[in-house]
Amino acid sequence: MSLTIKDIAKMAGVSITSVSRVLNNKTEGISESTRQRVLKIIEQHNYRPNAIARSMITKNTKTIGLIIPDIRNPFFSDLARGIEDVASESKYSILLCNTDSTLGKIIDYLWLLKEKNVDGMIFACSDPTLNREVHTFVKQNNIPVVIVDRGLEDQMYSGVFIDNEKAAYMATKHLLELSHTRIGCISGPSFIKNSNERLEGYFKAHQEFGVPTDKSLIRVGEYVMEGGYQAAKELLEQTDVTALFAFNDLMAFGVYQAAEELGLKIPDDISVVGFDNLKYNLLLHPKLTTMEQPIYEIGEVATKLLLEQIEEGKSDQIKSVFLDTKLIVRESTKKR
Amino acid sequence: MSLTIKDIAKMAGVSITSVSRVLNNKTEGISESTRQRVLKIIEQHNYRPNAIARSMITKNTKTIGLIIPDIRNPFFSDLARGIEDVASESKYSILLCNTDSTLGKIIDYLWLLKEKNVDGMIFACSDPTLNREVHTFVKQNNIPVVIVDRGLEDQMYSGVFIDNEKAAYMATKHLLELSHTRIGCISGPSFIKNSNERLEGYFKAHQEFGVPTDKSLIRVGEYVMEGGYQAAKELLEQTDVTALFAFNDLMAFGVYQAAEELGLKIPDDISVVGFDNLKYNLLLHPKLTTMEQPIYEIGEVATKLLLEQIEEGKSDQIKSVFLDTKLIVRESTKKR
DNA sequence: TCGAATTAAGAAAACGTTTTCTCAGTAGAC
DNA sequence: GTCTACTGAGAAAACGTTTTCTTAATTCGA
Structure with missing residues (x-):
């Protein structure tokens, strides 16, 4: 089996206490000469203390x-x-x-x-x-x-x-500034706090622009591609949205798929904004407008x-x- | 602090040995009645043994x-x-x-x-x-x-x-069957074994189809997007390749970017095959032909x-x- | 009814460290 | 020269378990 502190102590002709002291760079209770001697043995045998035993007593x-x-x-x-x-x-x-x-x-x-x-x-x-x-x-x-x-x-x-609210506010504002007034929103599950915060931002921007919001334009997805796909499909088929704000990029990916399936061109027929700025949205065509967060x-x-x-x-x-x-x-x- | 086996033993009025025995479902040395008693105390106090101490002696x-x-x-x-x-x-x-x-x-x-x-x-x-x-x-x-x-x-x-060789062989064969004869190859680093194996497959397919290979069509990338991008750019600018086989999808993503930058249409101007079938290549346009492996x-x-x-x-x-x-x-x- | 075999249970050792306590030896103060 | 303080070092306890060994109590067979 592996070497233990006992073995090292024996080889160095000192007590395990002394070995422990050099292991932990303690200065008290040990002279420079024995420290060096022990260090040499440790080095020679490539000894490493057992983390488990150490944890046992240090509690970390x-x-x-x-x-x-x-x-x-x-x-x-x-x-x-x-x-x-x-x-x-x-x-x-x-x-x-x-x-x-x-x-x-x-x-x-x-x-x-x-x-x-x-x-x-x-x-x-x-x-x-x-x-x-x-x-x-x-x-x-x-x-x-x-x-x-x-x-x-x-x-x-x-x-x-x-600041989820502010971020979503900015994203929504961007769409409003582009004259969109029917902005679909694909939120994450409502028990996830950031969903609700982002929703707040979405509302706030509408309010500020004097654009009424419409509950039927808000859908909830699972924060994964499929979630975005489902929600987008519904929104695109059943409502008159001209823009879609997905609360993360993964769902935005789903939006792209839904749009393609329905023969809708982005951004001509429908504008899309994501959230996160994942690396892989470089793969998307056209490139995704999104709210970057420093993950x-x-x-x-x-x-x-x-x-x-x-x-x-x-x-x-x-x-x-x-x-x-x-x-x-x-x-x-x-x-x- | 957390409860220990000692605490449980005391509460149950038994030795720690007995507690240990019920913890480890040992049948010897313990009666059903005391087992139940101990179990109840454990349950009541939500006691869980300390994994560190356990490891100390079990060695796992x-x-x-x-x-x-x-x-x-x-x-x-x-x-x-x-x-x-x-x-x-x-x-x-x-x-x-x-x-x-x-x-x-x-x-x-x-x-x-x-x-x-x-x-x-x-x-x-x-x-x-x-x-x-x-x-x-x-x-x-x-x-x-x-x-x-x-x-x-x-x-x-x-x-x-x-079977990397076979997989690469199949992928290359696919391109050869589509009448490509100048097939660029974007390999991974040569110290990674699968790169070399895939290279073998690439060669083997050429040989079988009687199509000569050309060292200058083989480049090495880093197995990430940028690696594929660099290699593809070189190949597309400096050679007459009509198809590109990237040894993983990430590099294939890079190929798409290079092609776009050079104004080359996939698959009209250049055919591309990847390797892995990552989920995110669903985002690509056109969709990537690739060798799937069950990651x-x-x-x-x-x-x-x-x-x-x-x-x-x-x-x-x-x-x-x-x-x-x-x-x-x-x-x-x-x-x- | 007695000894042997079996069962239930506990005491103590062990795991490999760190830490506390103790002690011997030496240096320093007077 | 003695007493104190300090230094270097080791012995032993501790951490929280599992395992081995021992023992007491019970059951069983004849």
């Missing part, structure tokens, strides 16, 4: 749990990479948890992460019935948590967000927040960071 | 390391999901390691995973200088490993693959293989599984 695992709906969603893989990059810089590793936004899976993972003693969690799932349950769990076990993208009870946790950076900032919380024990201080969004006007929108 | 962590270049690459996020799904079914969790195919990062992660005592690893990175180093590391620490997508010294490990399933099978190896100690038996590929003919290829 240098691991953080990442709870997301689905890593295949490019939004979350981008986010995950941002997270992993800053985590690994501080020698933390990340445990991947795909929940499909499912109550059962989320709870299961919460327990798992607790059993495995993760030092903290980044949470990007939400479910109405869940909020309470997750909340009590987290508070009860007081695990550091940072919320991302979709908040649960916001003021209770640190989190990294964008990777959200992951970075969230992780920094979490590590701060973990390492400085700041789990009581709640910090919300808001990052900027930016409307990227491309070819999918046009004056009516 | 129910964790597997996933080493990939970049989770943002849809190929790998799809793979990761397949892996996570079957892993979590068996109560294993996965530790995410993005290496960017970088020597330093791979080695660092290897050590990390060893320190953390993962039960096994799924490995999808390769690097020529690395093979030896990774190999000796893995063998030295005898950690169960399953290779995926890109082999290192193949016969040494279990792995899940496709998610590769992840599933790889994990099953790994778990088998872990749980049945079959790390000596080497098993290679080959999954099928399928040419999906869509709109990006056309008779010359």
Whole structure:
């Protein structure tokens, strides 16, 4: 089996205490000469301490749990990479948890992460019935948590967000300025907070422009391609929309498919605005006008927040960071 | 702090041994009545054993390391999901390691995973200088490993693959059958084994059709969009290719961009074939003809293989599984 | 009814670290 | 020269489990 601290101690002719001291760069209780001797043996044998045993006593695992709906969603893989990059810089590793936004899976993972003693969690799932349950769990076990993208009870946790209302307002405004007055809206599920916030922005822009809104132009999709496709198909067939605002790019992709199927030309017959600015919408034709959000950076900032919380024990201080969004006007929108 | 087995023992009025026995469903040394009593206390207090302490003695962590270049690459996020799904079914969790195919990062992660005592690893990175180093590391620490997508010294490990040569042969044949004789080839880096295998298939098809190959039509890209874009631009500007075979879809995406930039129409001016059949190539126009490989399933099978190896100690038996590929003919290829 | 076999249960060791406590030796102060 | 303070080092406890070993109590066979 692997070498242990005991083996190293024996080889160096010192106690395991001394080896531990050099391992942890302690200066007290050890002379420079024995430190060097031990260091040499460690080096020679490529010894690395067993993280499990270490965790046993230090109570930290240098691991953080990442709870997301689905890593295949490019939004979350981008986010995950941002997270992993800053985590690994501080020698933390990340445990991947795909929940499909499912109550059962989320709870299961919460327990798992607790059993495995993760030092903290980044949470990007939400479910109405869940909020309470997750909340009590987290508070009860007081695990550091940072919320991302979709908040649960916001003021209770640190989190990294964008101003969803403002972003949606800007996107809608863009369409209104292009003289569209019948703007279909493809929202995400209503239990996801950002959906409602974006909806607010959508309304606000209409109000400001004195354009009446029409409930029948608002549909809810699943935040994936198929969701956008379904909603778009309905809207395009059953209503007189001249523009469509999808609350994420994935759904906007679905809009493109629906439009094509119905023989509608973008942007001539129908203008389309997305949300996220995923890398892969470069593939679209015509290029998608969309509201960019700094996904990777959200992951970075969230992780920094979490590590701060973990390492400085700041789990009581709640910090919300808001990052900027930016409307990227491309070819999918046009004056009516 | 959290409850420990000691607390439960005290509350139930039994020894920790007994609690441990019910925790692990041991039948010996415990009567049904005390089992029930203990079970009730456990239930009541929602006690879960500390996985770290458990690992300490059982020597397993129910964790597997996933080493990939970049989770943002849809190929790998799809793979990761397949892996996570079957892993979590068996109560294993996965530790995410993005290496960017970088020597330093791979080695660092290897050590990390060893320190953390993962039960096994799924490995999808390769690097020529690395093979030896990774190999000796893995063998030295005898950690169960399953290779995926890109082999290192193949016969040494279990792995899940496709028949790259055959797949590339089929793809090339498709183009040859459409009377293309000047077929550009955008390969992946030559240190990645599948690139060379696919190249073989490319050659073989030409040979079979009696069409001479031309080294100048073969370029190497990075297996990402930009790689495909660069290579395609060169090929389209400097040579007389009438068709392009990109060794993955991401590069094929780049080909589309290059073609557009040069004002070339697909498939009229240039036929394009990709590889992978990523979900997002539904966004492309015209739709991409590509060689499908069952990415998610590769992840599933790889994990099953790994778990088998872990749980049945079959790390000596080497098993290679080959999954099928399928040419999906869509709109990006056309008779010359 | 007695010894053997079986069962239920607990005590203690073990896992590989870090941390606390103790101690011997030496330097410094007077 | 003695006492105090400090330094380098090790012994042992601790972390929360599982596992091995031991023991007490019960059942069983004759």
